[in-house]
Amino acid sequence: MNYHKYETVIVGAGGAGLMAALYASRGSDTAVISKLYPVRSHTGAAQGGIGAALGNMEEDHPEWHAYDTVKGSDYLADQDAVEMMTSMAPGIVIELEHMGLPFDRTPDGKIAQRRFGGHTNNITGKPVMRACHAADRTGHMILQTLYQQCIKQGVTFFDEYQVMDLLINEGRVAGVVAYEIATGELHVFHAKNVLFATGGWGRVWKITSNAISYTGDGAAIVLRKGLPLEDLEFFQFHPTGIYKMGILITEGVRGEGGVLINNEGERFMEKYAPTVKDLASRDVVSRAIYLEIKAGRGINGQPYVYLDVRPETVNKYFEKDGVLGPDGKPKRVTAEYLLKKLPDIIDFCKTYLGIDPMKEPIPVQPTAHYAMGGIPTTKFTEVIVAPDNTIMPGLYAAGETACVSVHGANRLGTNSLLDLVVFGKIAGQRMAEFARENDWVPLPKETWEPVQAELDRLLNNPGNENPYQIRAEMQEAMNDGVGVFRTEELMQQALDKIRELKERYKHIRVMDKGKRFNQDLLEAWEVGNLLDIAEATTVSALNRKESRGAHSRDDYPKRDDENWLKHTLIYREADGTFRIEYKPVVITKWQPKERVY
């Protein structure tokens, strides 16, 4: 057996993990473990921008950003955490710039900003330019910059190691067990601190913008340890995925003036959000698309609409809306300008659709995109294990896998990249401090043995079920039953299906029996994680009898603050049943009111 000892172990090397690594490694002996090479992490797929009230283009304030975030969350976000995040935002974006991040620039050399859904001037209610961006590859540049800084600082990486278990002893974290993908060897990491920065689980659904590696490993491990997950019923469907493929088309397209069009050539968002129109928050826009399709106004009767960013269309609506540029003159765009601002989007459309979005509209449909819920944490990233905010000493979570909650029932665009760096930084600082102040907990009696037993079971199972067939059926069931719109009946059908699939999963057969780069074994294990998360998500969604943010029910169409202004904590018991408890929402300045865009 291979043993390692690091004061701080960070699992996941995306934006949150790398930011945490930079800070943790300054004050503690730190290792980063990732199932991918760090530069392959899904942060790199984020496109449109990172939100911060820098005020480089027009008046803006962190308080406005906080209010927009709370309103966007449908009042489920914890307002103390939101205020902390938005007030740290300008400083942390400047910090990224000082690390060399190549933001786009204004004519006077400042960081350039653009409009994004749900971000507004709180006085006029009109969209505000708050999204700091590097073309449409802002996540790529954040991931690259943080990885570069980690190299500069000599951070220790274990690349292509899959963490499979969390070690707990004496009520504290003692380390993790990881599987070395190249060799099939197990490694025990003894640690004082463990951070899960393991990303989301969009692969639970069929149509998703998420990487194939987005399988919720960290959250599933936590759930199996008997620790709770928070607000799983809130999963964001981004309005604009490429039809059938789910590949993300950034909201930045609408930020630059693109509009959604139905089969009648109508800019339908005018009906649903009269003030900000196409730049309403994502839950609102996804529901509008769904309703248009349901009413038979999908393009040619098919389940998609058009995203039109042809310069003549953009300029037509700029004119109609009286949109002004930073110079105070009526705003106009050219194809050349859009090509500079959205090069990757244009490339995706050419590669996958064979169309030039400067000449043709883009066929889009909502795509499973982002987990608002996850491993519950305090605003200092400590993992919460009970409704009274009791924490598990030494355990931290940050980034998409965590639920602070700064996104509540619906996340605003650009707030995920902000979340990663803000809470990654806090986690790193906290862990360095914790390592300094605390002794080692001994490893528990059993460390690698349960993982080995699970691997042996997967490898030697006598069954004949194909795990990927099971995964495909789960994705189908979740898309149909736990998607943009939900009902008791549809969700129950999905749950029944998932339980049937979990039964079948017990009889899976792994084809690759070897030790060398056995992806078949790991992918089968990931399917188990997806099933666990899918089940817990559906149970949480069935339980919440209201509509709020991304959780939209035909049978309970209204938000119900009297009964449901609270966070769900779901626990899995040893016998596989679930228990649900609740945690209050932190409200500081903003009392819940009706959401109008």
Place this chain on the structure above:
Amino acid sequence: MAETFRATIRILRYNPDVDKKPHWAEYTVEVEPTDRVIDALHQIKWFQDGTLAVRRSCLHGVCGSDAMIINGRNALACKVLMKNAGTMVTVEPLRGFRVIKDLVVDMEPFFEKYRSIMPYFINNDPPPPRERYQSPEDRARFDDTTKCILCAACTTSCPSFWANPKYVGPSAIVQAHRFIFDSRDQAWEERLRILADRDGVWRCRSVFNCVEACPREINIKKAIAEVQQAILTGSRGF
């Protein structure tokens, strides 16, 4: 829905634990024209032969995991559509690196070259309270090379690299260019010294397979020429 078609995928497979040497294996798949090559590989992996190994993650050309040789050319398997790949598709691992298994190669030597050119921003002045200003024109100087996703398609298509594995290779030069021509960076002279080394930028023989191989359409030819020019003149031209 477009008609599906049948395609044969020939894969150069190798598992050093069981195979004496690499060998070709053939699979038949039923695909849609708009399926990607990675979708065809998934069909094989998930429903025919689970021992096939291939790195991939984002599946839309931004994470850089699935560079390989498709029909003799370096490309990302998630950016080549089956309608363009055809009914007989050959797939091989990238050239010039040790094969770990099938399409998975040892990337460590690649990242070692990446690390050798100091791929991180250096500016030792105390940072100002706000951002360091940079004009849009200065920002544009290195925009193209910020797109690099470190997929290694360029370096492993380069005959100079095949002939001399010590050659730093186009990808590392692209990464160096991103910092050398960043007006805010102060270590450009040091990077130029590194690249002026005998295994540096002068090993480029102007074949420019790299330009064709780059899935991000970076003008690598221009980047290499600018670095060479900077070495010769001792100036970045600012």
